[in-house]
Amino acid sequence: MKIFRLFLVFSLLMFGQNVGAQFPEVKSDLDKKVYAFLTEQSGEWQDMNVPVSDGRILYDLVIQGNYKKALEIGTSTGHSAIWIAWALSKTGGKLVTIEIEKERYLQAMRNFRKAGLFSYIDARLGNAHELVPMLEAGWDFVFCDADKWWYKNYFTTLENKIVSGGCFTAHNVNMQSSDIREFKQYIQNHPKFVTSYKNESRSGISVSVKK
Numbered sequence: 338m339k340i341f342r343l344f345l346v347f348s349l350l351m352f353g354q355n356v357g358a359q360f361p362e363v364k365s366d367l368d369k370k371v372y373a374f375l376t377e378q379s380g381e382w383q384d385m386n387v388p389v390s391d392g393r394i395l396y397d398l399v400i401q402g403n404y405k406k407a408l409e410i411g412t413s414t415g416h417s418a419i420w421i422a423w424a425l426s427k428t429g430g431k432l433v434t435i436e437i438e439k440e441r442y443l444q445a446m447r448n449f450r451k452a453g454l455f456s457y458i459d460a461r462l463g464n465a466h467e468l469v470p471m472l473e474a475g476w477d478f479v480f481c482d483a484d485k486w487w488y489k490n491y492f493t494t495l496e497n498k499i500v501s502g503g504c505f506t507a508h509n510v511n512m513q514s515s516d517i518r519e520f521k522q523y524i525q526n527h528p529k530f531v532t533s534y535k536n537e538s539r540s541g542i543s544v545s546v547k548k
Contacts, residue, residue, distance in 0.1 A: 359389050361396060361423075370453040371423050378416075378448075385413040385441075387482065387508060390537040394421035395480060395506065398544065402504065404478035405430030410465045410491055411483030412436035415445030417508075421480060422449070422457040433459045435468050437483075469494050477503035485509060488520040492545075496529070504546045510534065511541030 363372050373412055379389070387395075397434050399407065405428050412434040422432045435505055436442040442462045448454045461468060465483055469491060481491050488507055499505060505524075510517055521543065523534045530545040 359393050361393070366536070367426060368423075370390040370515040371419065373527065374448075374452040375419065375467050377472075382414070384418040385411075385482075386416035386537075387420075387540070388538045391508065391535075391542060392417055393414045393538060394535050394537060394542055396420045396424040398504065399424035399428060399430075399478055402478065402502070403428050404503065405462065406476050407432045407480070408472070408476050408495075409434035410469060410479070410481045411443045412442060412460060413482070414441050415448040417450050417480060417482060418458060419448065419454055420446065422454040423452075426433070426454065426457050431457055431459060431462055435465045435483075436463050437462075437465060444529040465491070472498065475500060479503075480508070481506065482508040484501065485512060485514060485520075489523050492520065492524060497548075499547050501547050503528070504544055506545070507543045509540045510543045511536065511539060 342422065360372060363369055372453055376403050389433055395417060400462060405425065407421055407425060407430060409421060409432060412418055413436065418434045419430060435446060439462060442460065446460055449460065466487065467483055474497070476495065479499065482486060493504055495505060507520070510521060523532060524545045527545070529548055532543055532545040535542040535544060
C-alpha cells in the first residue's frame with residue numbers, strides 16, 4: 338500500500354494537478370490495475386480516442402445511471418471502452434464494443450487485457466452499419482464515436498432499443514459539419530429524449546436520456 342501511495346503522488350506530479358480530479362477514487366485491486374494502466378498509457382491515445390476528461394464523463398454517466406448493458410460504436414484502440422467498462426465493473430454490467438479496423442481492434446483487445454477489464458468487454462470486429470441493426474433491444478447506455486455522417490442513422494436504429502432512463506451519448510458533437518448539425522437537430526427535437534451537452538473538452542459529448 339505504501340508503494341502504491343508513492344506511485345499516486347508521483348503520477349500527480351507527472352501528469353498535473355487535474356489528474357486527481359479526472360480519475361475516480363482508487364479502492365479495489367481492479368481500480369489500482371486500471372489506474373496504473375491508464376496513467377502509464379497517458380499521451381498514447383491519439384489514434385481516434387477520447388481525452389481523459391471525456392473518459393471520466395462516460396465513467397460518471399454509467400455510475401450515476403447504474404447502467405449495466407452498454408454499447409460502444411467505434412472502439413479505436415480502447416480508451417473510452419476502458420473507462421466505460423471500469424464503471425460497469427462497479428455496476429455489474431458489461432460492454433459490447435464494435436470496431437471495423439482490424440489492427441485497432443487487436444490493439445484494443447491487448448489493452449483490455451492489460452487494464453484487467455477483458456471480462457467486462459465483448460469486443461466485436463465488423464462494420465457497425467451492419468452489426469448495429471442486428472442488435473437486440475434493452476440497452477441502457479450507448480456511446481457513439483464512429484463515422485460522424487452516420488450518427489443520425491445509429492441513433493434512429495437504436496432509439497427504440499434503448500430502455501426508459503437509458504441514454505445515447507455521442508462524441509465530437511462540437512464539430513461544425515452538416516451531418517453533426519443534422520444529428521443534433523434530430524436529438525434536440527426528439528419527443529422521447531431529453532438532450533444536454535458536456536463540453537469539458539473541445540470535442541463535446543451529447544447526452545440524450547430517454548423519457
